[in-house]
Amino acid sequence: MNILFIEDDPMNRRVVKDMLDVAGATMAEAAWAEEGLARIDSETFDIVLVDLRMPGTDGFETIRQIRARTDAKAGLPIIVVTADTAGG
Template identity: 40%
Template sequence: MPALPTPLPATDGAARPKRPNRRTGALRILIVDDTPANLILAQAVLDAAGHTTTGVPDGAAGVAAVRDGTFDLVLMDVRMPGMDGLAATRAIRALPPPAGAVPILAMTADAPPSELKTFRAAGMNGHVAKPIDIQALLAKVREAAANSPKQTG
């Protein structure tokens, strides 16, 4: 069995070891999810991959964040109280470019083929399954980034 890397010692933050610069190709990603654990997990995974993330707890906050900010990608929970992910996606698509053209990936555990068609009809560009599979999430983020022009701002 190969040797595992030696973990870095814990620090109080004052003498943190430097990470390699992984910001090349970094994306600004908005995560919209009403479940705090899902937000924390997605942000931790994507931040560790070198991306910059913002998390919001509902569809209305997601629309406002896209309207008022600049994101390269949105991960949108589909089922949320109040404004769900489909309504939020439709509202984002009604925004003027470039905000209204941001790639949006649905995040949901329930995604039979008929639902995927509904997601696309609402304006979503793809789907990420929950519970989150880290490798699948990172692959979908890379795919979405490769298939759409990066916004400026």
């Protein structure tokens, strides 16, 4: 399984990568939304993991942009991942 993780925090990316490595999945990383969207343009992924709280373009807008695509990649499965502990 080839997974893209769009997450601005390098420690969070590392923790998820370690877990996915154990499961035998391959994880590509993007440190911000624009990088992730560009990778979706040029690569093939089975699932996209998206952090909701990122500086600049947040996860909500990133998901909107993926869903607004006019190709098959608009239907990529997306899983929201967040380390937000503030509640709300």
